[in-house]
Amino acid sequence: MSNNEAIKAVAKKVIETESTAINHLKSLIDDEFSSAVTHIFESPGRVVITGIGKSAIIATKIVATLNSTGTPAVFMHAADAIHGDLGTIQKDDTVICISKSGNTPEIKVLVPLLKNGANTLIAITANKDSLLGQQADYVLNAYVEKEACPNxxxxxxxxxxxxxxGDALAICLLDLRGFTSKDFAKYHPGGALGKKLYLRVRDVVTANMQPEVSPDTDVKKVIVEISEKMLGATAVTEQGKIVGVITDGDIRRMLNRYDNIGKLVARDIMSVNPKSIEADALAVDAMEMMEKNSISQLLVEDDKGYAGVLHLHNLIKEGIL
Incomplete structure (x- = not known):
């Protein structure tokens, strides 16, 4: 077997081993899991998650997931906890301790200290018979038959x-809280994900110039308006209301169609019933409208009428695409 084939075989074996273990977890979800979720949901405090080694790294990820889905959580390293960080835990907090064996030296020292308080202790462990498993108020069984490591x-x-x-715990809590995409946006205001959830057309289009001509504007001035405003189009308006649009494409078609353009005005070449969108619409909805209609500009309207032109490049720049 070549090196390439051997590498692929090992990778596939790792994925197979882990996927089998994950699938087995479904059979370990029991009433105790439900009770633990319910306790956290009804608790007025936070979730403090602790662990040692690789379990500590997993704990930080679960903390991040809980925080981003509406359940306040903090991380406390098990080693640091026994050297002063136990003060992280407040009166109404629930503590989740993660440990595969449940019997590591740090966990054996930490668990009695945790039990001295009145806080509820939840274990995520592969060994329900361990010290951690025996002392915890709730045990979330994370048993696996073997590691993907050949040793x-x-x-x-x-x-x-x-x-x-941890993901199952977080999503169950999300479901109980009725956590919506609007709630999610509050915790994810930055980056493309957040922008898709909260960025509105108005927020983008206000940075653009606002090309506008009347139906009687001569073609030369129309071309100048499109060129100067640099959005590849201009709205045609009457008394502030949109009656048409002229794009770069309309200009090219005009030049192909007419030998003499000197007497043409905007209404002669404009497209009527142009695609438009409300200023308060989500920018991601504008993106979908552009894709659906194979266009790169949208006219924008608000309660006063014409409000500007939104260009595809605006959305790309904002990371919506």
């Missing part, structure tokens, strides 16, 4: 299982 040593399948249990 069954490096945390691979086990950390994947922990992550999946």
């Amino acid at each position: 069954n040593l490096a945390p691979t399948t086990s950390t994947t299982a922990q992550l999946v249990i």
Whole structure:
């Protein structure tokens, strides 16, 4: 077997091992899992998640997922907890401790300290009979038969299982909270994801110049308006209301059709009933409208009438595409 084939075979084996383990987790979701979710949902406090080694890394990801889906959470490293960070835990907080074995030295020291308080302790572990499993108020079973590591040593399948249990926990809480895309946008205002959820046409189009001509504007002035405003189109308006649009394409078609353009005006070459969108519409909806109609500009309207031109390049620049 060539090196390429051997590498692909190992990779496929890892994926197969981990996918089998994840699929098995479905059979481990029980009433105790439901009770733990319900407790967190009804608790007035935060979720404090702790772990050691690779489990600590998984804990930070679960914290991030919970925070972004409406459940306040903080990370507390298990090693740091026994050296002063126990003060992270507040009165009404729920503590989740992640450990495959549930019996590591740090966990054995930490668990009794956690039990000294009145906080509820939830374990995510592959060993329900461990010290952690026995002391926890709720145990979320993350049992895996073996690691993807051929020596069954490096945390691979086990950390994947922990992550999946954390995701399941977060999404169950999201569902209970009725967490919507609008709520999601509050926690994700930056980047393309956030912009798709909150950025509106008005926010983009205000930075553009506003090309506008009347139906009686002569063609030369129309061309100048399109050129100077640099959006590849101009609205044709009457008393502030849109009656048509003229694009670069309309100008090219005019030049092909007419030998003498000196007497032409905007109404002779404009397209009537142009595609338009409300200024308060989401920018992502404008993107969908452009794609559906194979156009690169949209006229924008608000309660006062014509409000500007939105160009495809605006949306690309904002990361909507």
